[in-house]
Amino acid sequence: MSTLEAPAHLLALYEQMYTIRAFEEQVMELLRIGEITGSTHLCIGQEAVPVGASAVLQASDAVIATYRGHGWAIARGVPLAALFAELMGRASVLCDGRGGSAYFMAPDHGFLGENSIVGAGVPMALGAALARRFQRRDAIGLVSIGDGAMNQGAVHESLNMAAVLAVPLVVVVENNGYVEMTPSQALTAKPAHVRAAAAYGIESVLVDGNDPDAVGAAVERARATAIGSQRPFLIEAETHRLVGHYSGDLQAYRPPGELDAARLREPLVRLAATISDDEATDAVRARVARLLAEELDVARRVPPANPERALVGLYAGPER
Amino acid sequence: MSTLEAPAHLLALYEQMYTIRAFEEQVMELLRIGEITGSTHLCIGQEAVPVGASAVLQASDAVIATYRGHGWAIARGVPLAALFAELMGRASVLCDGRGGSAYFMAPDHGFLGENSIVGAGVPMALGAALARRFQRRDAIGLVSIGDGAMNQGAVHESLNMAAVLAVPLVVVVENNGYVEMTPSQALTAKPAHVRAAAAYGIESVLVDGNDPDAVGAAVERARATAIGSQRPFLIEAETHRLVGHYSGDLQAYRPPGELDAARLREPLVRLAATISDDEATDAVRARVARLLAEELDVARRVPPANPERALVGLYAGPER
Amino acid sequence: MSVVEISYIRAVNEALAWALARYPESIIFGEDVALPNGPFGATKGLRARFDERVFDTPISESAMVGTALGAAVSGLRPVVEIMYGDFLLVAMDQIVNQVANARYVSNGALVPRLTIRTQQGATPGSCAQHSQSLEALFAHIPGLRVGLASNAVDAYEMLRAAIASDDPVLIFESRRLYAQKAAVALDGPLEAVSGSRVVAEGGDVTVVSWGAAVSDVLTARTALDERGVHATVVDLRWLSPLDLNPVFDSVARTGRLAVVHEANTTGGFGGEIVARVVEEMGSQLTAAPVRIGARDCRMPAAPSLSAALLPTPDRIAAELMTLVAPTGAPAS
Amino acid sequence: MSVVEISYIRAVNEALAWALARYPESIIFGEDVALPNGPFGATKGLRARFDERVFDTPISESAMVGTALGAAVSGLRPVVEIMYGDFLLVAMDQIVNQVANARYVSNGALVPRLTIRTQQGATPGSCAQHSQSLEALFAHIPGLRVGLASNAVDAYEMLRAAIASDDPVLIFESRRLYAQKAAVALDGPLEAVSGSRVVAEGGDVTVVSWGAAVSDVLTARTALDERGVHATVVDLRWLSPLDLNPVFDSVARTGRLAVVHEANTTGGFGGEIVARVVEEMGSQLTAAPVRIGARDCRMPAAPSLSAALLPTPDRIAAELMTLVAPTGAPAS
């Protein structure tokens, strides 16, 4: 990478991460003013994971995330206006308002969807990966889960099954230190989730989840292993959520100073320091802010989800 | 152990294992002649595991087994006549015929029961162990599962939870080489189940499951760890089932010679060779045969389960 | 007698505190219930007061329910919280194949003295995986007791009854009612796990309901009152055991039956109620019974969509009016 | 047209072979289905013929169903075998919270084109964890299709229809019928996922049933015939979609309705049928409808006990006689 390219590459990552950040900050505002209803889970602080991963993923790869999935969707290229509209309960082109913040899908963008049952996306990603192997598409199924999800049985069933059936599945564990309001270490005996992978004979790596390039490199390696030798791979990305678990979380459980410390290591601050060109990063932020305003504008003109369509499309076959 | 005691100890183990073996051979005959109805899973070849374990377990310990649990029940001291009667659909003192071969309980004998859902006994054993800790009873919950059960999510949830909650749970994985009609290695990626335990920070040991003393030593250590440091423990016992998975299994899947080889290593043959006193072992077998005949006689005099009681006792409270 | 004006969620909290104080063998566990005081606050302060008898678990619902069962048959009295009713499905094997069988199959030797608390229902914006009403699945399972509390008083009394019971009881709370207040007598006599209740009387139609839908029925009833139509409302409270005597008594007078529940209609427990009433006293019905439930559909997140599917007070009122005055002529 | 006399399980096998041959994107997996030829022989010979498109899995029902869903929405057409219906409960989250939601919530962008095959019911000696009839749990779930094959012809046709369908379909087979033979047309036209069927006609009573219970109803019907009572028997076949037109037509003639299923009565799908008939045409019933199901209980292993709980042909016949001639006087 030449000295000229480097900043461009970093600025592009910065722009993507900042887009997610600013999108979610806007979502917070929309919640506050009542344009979004219901509980919402933000990935503020964890943007480097989806952005780093998506930089190396291909259109043919299938991604599944959790309820904390706005970042993944945006990194996969889901249009912001559509996403705003979906969260606002409007007749969005994504799910017509049916998914909402915690359970929307955008398969046209290689995003099979969020999932609001902890751990439940892993079996589905396994199937998506299996299909890709059958179809000889040289593509993977990638699923992002939280660290707490490693305690769901279906995740372990899937890890073992992926190894046994030789399926190109990549599991990204976003270890953000918390499982809702409980610190992760109180709930997980394993010293590291990579050890769990080892038990299934699955290769794995522990990465700095606040560094998009480190995440990208890990996903690149995982993808190569998955496609090249049809073997699953697990990535544990260490990161930190800078906001509450969900929109109503008062975060009384945080030890004093924790957030301040985390803010020094968070991906945008860190990357800005690396880029070390305030003018350039300021320009990015300004551009993103303009873009977001426009997209929100478009979203606001999408009509509310039409109650007359509420019963449409439950089945492919005859409705009754 | 003195040279005098050794044979007595070994003969006692031999007698217990042979009792289980002869009991189950009798069960096969009862199935053949129609005195037992329904599919039945025998532990022939695996007797050393329950016998070795039960030699060190205490009355206050809780044991849960699988559908392949006759041996565990007998080793825990469940009366043979009652067990025969239960399997024969009679009004047995165990479950009044409700449990049958694959799902009976005998909590008075520290046997919380069999379980016919693969892996599902582990969470229950975790709870039994937890209760014993709360009650300061210096006792454990021990659950025996098959190697195939390690692929059920609930088992992994329980291992992690036992470690996190500091519960005196001992999991015995009876690795008998098969998962129904499929060889175990085709279904399990892990090189060994002990590796899975390690992922949860759980101590474990791999033992010769055809040697009752080796199993006993492992359970003794596991029990001490569980009670002494309130930490779960996993034992993988390597053994071999010498009969079909269930009563109707034709075993077409067995490679030629496998059974013959396994019969050379099976616990009764091996222990008889160690004891090397044909007169003594013959005497044991004759005594057991007599005992079984008597117990079966008693069982045959137990009336069939009474259909008028079929609806009794579904609830403790008012029936409807 | 200490009567306090408290919210539904606080009533749950009081019942749990009562149980911990009364039964030394009781324990309470679930996700975020101890140090974080419970995702909805049901367990607030209990860890501080009862120490390790209240503890947090990993996100492992199967292991949680199995743990409750194993602990129960070993002499403890566990209360396990499943955060959303939808997550019961993750633990379904443990609930149905394990918990429900224990007493019967062991011929009474195992006593599955445990309570599973959860909350369910749709609220605006809640996604399809956090909004189902699933009581019918469990009311079909012999060996389980199933109750739904429609108000703070029942939240307190039914939960106490559940914990005191030797049977495994599943209590469905309603998060959309958690903030509703009522006067709750904290030291009244302990109820049994049984009994439905007539919560309003009227001679024109008998409306049977349970859980959160009861409050919607009562809203609809007020609208009906203004139009001169008077409904008896029976809050079923327990689906198992099922106490339909007040329903039979009322239908004998009104001749008209409606069942209202938030769960989708087809295969819902409303069918059971209709069937029982018709089997018992079909000839006394003067009109075909009506079931009012959510439309048979997944629950969409957009509030405009979910409102179109749920049995809102408006829809309930309209359907009851049609039942009472099928020709469309105003009844009065 | 090739019509062959084959057993129910062989009919399942033929349908699976048909699907593998017809749809290159179809795959079949489950426990022991490939190399061991299937625990009940449903997949016999398929691995040999279709190679890696038929494969064995670990005992991981949640992962299996989730795999089917992920593969389906990625363009494959999976058929997954769950060995016993009781084990569906281990995978309940995947079936209800995942599979059932996929199409609707994605507004059609995901196509969950998958089939789950299982078998259920009690047989003498089967334990409480291997004998339930659980169709009502799934018929309550919007987004799923649910069918029960009562004979070899339907085992073939309904399974073909299921696999061909773009909707997720759950097929309950009956292991106690697996050996029963019938003449099956292997190359007949493909059916849709829909349609109940009148399997016997009679003017005195309408009996609605499904799955294995249909054969018990037919046995009972023969006994009734001898006593001069003639029953119309409707095999519902699909609980979702539900086709009650033949039921309405028949009840219009007989005025009497009975529903028979092997599942325990309370909360069973029989309540749905009774409710629909009463809602649609209550006034045409000349007697209270009757539900005949297993008693509300866990299923004990002892044959003498399970026989006392199940809806045997004798019990069905007796209850139908009471329905037709409630006074106890012989009907003729």
Ligand SMILES: Cc1ncc(C[n+]2csc(CCOP(=O)(O)OP(=O)(O)O)c2C)c(N)n1
């Ligand atoms: C099966 C299930 N149990 C519980 C929940 C409630 N819940 C939602 S998020 C969450 C915590 C998940 O923690 P983690 O996996 O670490 O992900 P994070 O939220 O930190 O991204 C819980 C318990 C759920 N959605 N599904």
Ligand SMILES: Cc1ncc(C[n+]2csc(CCOP(=O)(O)OP(=O)(O)O)c2C)c(N)n1
């Ligand atoms: C959840 C569940 N899935 C499938 C089965 C069917 N089944 C019964 S035993 C068995 C194999 C179990 O193998 P393993 O755990 O190795 O124990 P073994 O029978 O060898 O003792 C299977 C698949 C079941 N009982 N429960």
Ligand SMILES: [Mg+2]
């Ligand atoms: Mg986390």
Ligand SMILES: [Mg+2]
């Ligand atoms: Mg095995």
